[in-house]
């Protein structure tokens with residue numbers, strides 16, 4: 061796939077159809093891949109990469125790249141196309157300045173997942189699609205790819221690209237029988253006190269580094285309320301647990317109905333906070349209260365939280381579902 | 386040198402904790418990381434190489450209240466809320482983090498002295514632990530740090546079934562004498578053997594040969610004007626994770642929080658990666674992420690050493706390598722700019 065992609069990128073650059081290419085750049089240890097912009101065939105040959113370790117979702121970069129002179133070619137995995145399409149819906153990307161090539165994905169290998177198995181000193185990590193070979197300072201080992209994937213890929217919601225100009229490889233389908241709400245159900249089954257305890261335990265580790273917010277394709281405000289001194293919610297560091305919770309609750313509410321469940325927030329969190337569970341709770345609630353809805357699936361359809369219908373649930377649903385009066 | 390069987394570690398911790406707070410790296414189940422936590426009966430020392438958050442929090446916490454103001458009519462009452470004069474011990478600090486304190490000292494203990502930082506430094510005893518299983522992201526050796534011989538008030542090694550301790554400062558001597566009942570005198574054979582063994586591993590570290598020679602004051606403008614900053618910073622999210630996990634990043638902001646009936650003046654970590662960093666009346670002097678990104682690496686590799694006898698303000702702990710969401714980091718910057726210089 062990588063060589064096909066480089067070939068197409070070179071052709072489009074050479075014909076002048078696109079001015080630059082956004083893809084993934086090789087790092088030091090196989091797993092430390094950086095999103096990169098390529099403008100020449102030489103750059104593509106020397107550093108362009110696409111393999112089982114390219115985890116980053118490149119769609120958000122298109123907000124800035126689509127405002128540059130000339131068209132930008134971007135390679136998007138199936139789940140990334142949902143983010144891209146949602147950004148189109150929000151008028152954040154200039155569609156006419158982007159050339160999207162959809163590329164297949166059968167799950168990405170995640171270095172943190174591999175590290176969690178106890179391996180340390182990982183100098184190299186390669187996948188042949190079935191088996192992952194890990195070379196460390198302390199010896200080599202192999203594991204099945206399924207054991208090296210993060211939760212978001214194990215519970216992949218779709219192998220289908222919802223927007224593209226061109227597709228490479230076989231097109232896939234929506235994965236209907238994934239288990240992405242299992243953990244949400246477990247948390248729902250907790251008592252309010254247990255649930256509060258669960259989230260305090262997670263959120264108390266937050267260092268307010270903003271990685272989750274800055275990577276999130278749904279977080280594309282020109283100036284975030286937390287960075288805006290005039291907003292009344294300015295907050296560079298959480299001074300107590302209330303503020304620690306607040307940042308996450310506000311962020312989760314603000315991306316509700318727009319979060320495509322791309323999983324980038326949890327992937328990048330340096331403190332391993334399972335942020336996706338907050339978003340999935342909203343997704344699950346929207347599904348239950350307004351009918352099945354997948355953000356990003358359809359750029360033209362109106363979103364349930366932005367549409368009023370007489371069938372909408374009443375606020376009293378909170379009590380019916382067991383909330384406190 | 387003194388020794389204590391590892392099986393008696395709990396007695397040592399209990400003895401220390403009976404007189405002051407003891408912090409040590411503990412495995413956190415939810416995150417799968419090690420983090421510093423307060424010791425109490427039942428808490429055990431982590432085997433992880435290092436903690437996710439660095440040890441700088443002990444002296445330079447992420448947020449701290451400096452002073453409160455209370456307004457009544459035309460009078461303002463200034464309320465001192467300082468709490469930083471409690472004695473404490475941090476056990477299990479690695480060599481890189483131990484060196485980071487020297488770097489922070491040069492900033493916070495220079496005139497005008499930061500009394501909040503100074504108080505904490507004076508009240509804290511650092512007991513280090515030598516590393517035995519470095520990660521691929523470790524490159525402390527590039528900065529002349531020997532992970533098998535960590536600094537601190539007391540240096541420590543766990544070799545075989547024993548912990549070995551050796552004091553480096555007066556504070557360290559006092560600490561060891563306060564627990565002398567538990568310790569026995571020992572030679573340093575086991576420590577030496579372990580050091581020789583680990584040094585073989587250090588030779589194999591993939592980033593152990595990073596070349597810092599281009600990063601010198603004479604090259605300041607050349608490095609500043611490098612064409613590489615643009616492509617290196619192109620994907621940077623400006624999130625600041627790299628600064629917040631870094632043991633040597635020292636920038637902070639001071640803010641007032643209006644509680645409705647008074648003001649809480651606090652400081653919190655800041656990051657040169659942020660759009661409002663060093664903002665002045667006309668805005669941020671670093672207009673785009675390229676300049677902000679450049680600041681972080683120029684500060685660590687050129688400005689700080691220019692002002693501090695050539696000492697770099699990176700200790701090679703590797704945290705930013707492991708944590709940057711886009712896997713861009715100081716090691717890649719050193720390589721890229723080095724190729725050019």
Ligand code: SF4
Nearest residue numbers: 266267269270272329
């Ligand atoms: S990425 Fe993690 S640590 Fe950083 S602000 Fe988000 S939740 Fe907090």
Ligand code: SF4
Nearest residue numbers: 276319321322323325
């Ligand atoms: S909140 Fe997380 S999962 Fe949802 S769009 Fe943002 S990064 Fe993706």
Ligand code: SF4
Nearest residue numbers: 621622624625627709
């Ligand atoms: S270098 Fe990485 S961690 Fe630092 S601000 Fe940029 S994206 Fe965030």
Ligand code: SF4
Nearest residue numbers: 631699700702703705
């Ligand atoms: S710049 Fe990175 S490697 Fe250097 S001290 Fe900071 S976190 Fe550690």
Ligand code: SF4
Nearest residue numbers: 634635636657681684
């Ligand atoms: S200027 Fe940037 S790199 Fe330097 S200490 Fe401050 S935050 Fe860290």
